[in-house]
Amino acid sequence: MQNNRSTLFFKNKPMIIGNYSTVGSKEGHGNFSKYFHCVLDDDKFGEKTFEKAERKILEHTLNHAVKGANLTMDDINVLVCGDLLNQIISSTFAARKFGVPYLGLYGACSTMTEGLTLSAMLVDGKYVKNVLCGTGTHFSSAERQYRNPLELGNQRPQTSQWTITGAGASVISSEGVGHYIVSATIGKVVDYDVKDVNNMGAAMAPAAMDTLITHFKNTNTKPEDYDLILTGDLGKLGSEILIDLMENKGYNLRENYCDCGHMVYSDTQKTHQGGSGAGCSASVFNSYVLAKLTDGSYKRVLFCATGALLSTLSSQQGDSIPGICHAVEIIRNEKVKKWR
Amino acid sequence: MDNKERNLRYNKYVESKVPKTKEFPTLIYAFVVGGVICMLGQGITDLFLYIWPTMSLDEANAWMLIILIVLASFLTAIGVFDMIGAFAGAGTIVPITGFSNSITSPAMEFKKEGIIFGLCVKMFSVAGPVIVNGVAISVIIGIIYLFI
Amino acid sequence: MALMYLKVFLVGGFICMLGQILIIKTNITSARILVLFVCIGAVLEAFDIYDPIVAFAGAGAVVPIVGFGRSLAKGAIEGVKQKGVIGALTGGLTATSGGIAAAVISAYLFALIFSSKTKKY
Incomplete structure (x- = not known):
């Protein structure tokens, strides 16, 4: 397959x-x-x-x-x-x-x-x-x-x-000093027939699972090989679903898995399931993740932003929400000294 | 595996994972806020009847609704209503204040797209169905009443 | 007097609580709740059920949007009584025109003056 x-x-x-x-x-x-x-x-x-x-x-x-x-x-x-x-x-x-x-x-x-x-x-x-x-x-x-x-x-x-x-x-x-992008997995559009527009995490989690498994298989790696596996904006509920889905397929994500949307707001900010939006994974990746790579806390990161490909029209016409997820693997470059 | 079966199973599983709203407190909030708004309305009606004793109850009620509508519209405009609504839920949606809010909020929202094509067109984007269905059902009731 | 206000509070609060139960149980949007309650109000009035509730609870039954549906139906029925067929068309809106006009004009004016702000919660 x-x-x-x-x-x-x-x-x-x-x-x-x-x-x-x-x-x-x-x-x-x-x-x-x-x-x-x-x-x-x-x-x-x-x-x-x-x-x-x-x-x-x-x-x-x-x-x-x-x-x-x-x-x-x-x-x-x-x-x-x-x-x-x-x-x-x-x-x-x-x-x-x-x-x-x-x-x-x-x-x-x-x-x-x-x-x-x-x-x-x-x-x-x-x-x-x-x-x-x-x-x-x-x-x-x-x-x-x-x-x-x-x-x-x-x-x-x-x-x-x-x-x-x-x-x-x-x-x-191709020139300069920076962390390396070593591989990337292009995701498929995956639809598990979730129709609730207020539950994007559940719509996107299967796409994330599909891409993660493809990436692990193609690169011959296991979740433990990465210091951090980061999804984009599944939110609290979506990331719990992803952990369950991966467990069913025999992958353990409990140790080193995080979700940008889940982490970006503190619990007191009343956002329910956390953040979402393209800016969510983008801002967290370009600040926190790269900073942690630079200071050596992480050496190998798998960054998989997830997307819900719906429009207001499609959901009003009763279509379900297709999800997509692309994974990018980043490896630390020790020469990067200063985090900007 | 059959996709349909897989999807059904997944949706069932998601449903079991969805966190339930802490139901009881929100019911109480809705009850109390809704009740207080109604008491405020009663107070306004009684005030009108006190000041103008000749006024009919229907007319006093009409004034009371208008005052509540304008008040809710103003609270929406200054950005307070959505906070009360987030707290009280149906407590502010179900009273006439919710109707007023659902007209004022899109009007404000789409002002930037122009007075005619933004503000005026979008004004009924939330409350339009209420008026459409309300008028439709009233006409049907009127016609039925004609024959009985 | 105090008893009347208690009745207003209880009936008004109860109707709002029904709406909240609907929100929790069915994840219904606020526009649908308003539509549903207006229709319920109109039907209850058509069967002469709502007037006794208004007589009992005053503003507790008038202020919720159910009362708006009741006014629509009541206006249509009275219109039919007074003017015949045309009354069925004019009655509903005539009875509620004050509320709708107030909502439209206040929305228009306030929208011209104020702009929406980002939500806090």
Whole structure:
């Protein structure tokens, strides 16, 4: 069943030479507050609408990731970017400002690993030297596109997650000093017929399981071989489901598995199942995970951002929620001294 | 394995994993907040009848509803209503305040897309079904009443 | 007087609690609850069940959205009594026009002045 083709091995070791993360104030009060590069007080970032704010957050993050890599925008060969808004306007409008060759992605909340995989392919194949990859989301713009008006006085269901206000970006390059991207598994769209739009974690967990198992098989590894296995935004419930699913298949995830969405908010922040959104895995990966790789706490990380590929139309027409998950394996480079 | 069977089993399993709302407290919150809103309404009606003793009960009730509607609309506008709603649930949705909130909140939300195509078009995006169904059922009842 | 307020509190609170039970048991959205309760109110009024509840509990039965459905049905029935067929069409909205107009105009004005803010919870 599982074919070997879906896992890519990068022989030339593309590196993550620059990274940056920006989050809103709620995320800034969460568990990773000291790792984020920039915490905004004003979640409108001085803009008039939430969509414009999301765009500006993304621009800010991309800009600083490039600066952090000691490059300028002119050195970037390709920008690989995506977000959650209709027609991925935040990324497109950010790309318009930079004037850099641009590939727009839509992978829902899995955009960060989709982008990292593509960037690593471009760099590893020696097509280009520097690729900038990023994504971002905004709670309020996602809420108004996918759910209810912000001021509607309803209760959020227990299984719901909180879309993160935040963005993360990485610069992937063949030159410089950075942690290595050694392999990536491109996921399949997996649908277990979950229809509850307020329970994305359950819809995405089977996709994460599929990709994880494929990756373990193709790379001949076991969960214990990694210091950290990190999923994107399954949330508390979704990550418990994933642990159960993997246990059924004979893999033990209890030791070194974490979920960005589950961890990013503290328990007192009343987000129910934790964070979600493309910005969730992007901001956590580009802050906490890379920092921990740099200080040596982790040596080998498997990062699998998960996405729920639904639209408001598809769910209103009674379709179930397909999930996707891409996995990227990152290995520590001891030469990386300073975490920016 | 058969996908349909697998999906059914998975959905059943997910259902068993879903955390249950702590039901009892939310019922009490809804009860108390809803009851207090109704008492506030009764107070307004009684006040109207006290000030204008000639006023009919129906007219006083109409004034009371209008005042509650405007009050809920104002609380929505200043961003307080969604916090009360998150606490009280149906306690604020079921009274007329919820109706008012569901008209004001999309109107505010979509103002940025323009007054006509944003604010005015989206105003009834939540409360529209209430008016549509309410009017439809009232017409049906009226027509049935015509024949009996 | 105090007894009346107790009745208002209990009946009003009870109706809201029914809504909350629906939310918990069925994960129903707030728009559906409003639709359901309006229809229930209209049907109860058509069968002459709701008027005694209003007489008993006053605002406790008027303030919940069920009362809105009751006004719609009551208006339609009275319209039929007074004007015949056309009353079935005009009655419901006539009886509730005050509430709808107040909701529309206050929503319009407040939306022009205020903008929505990010949720805290």
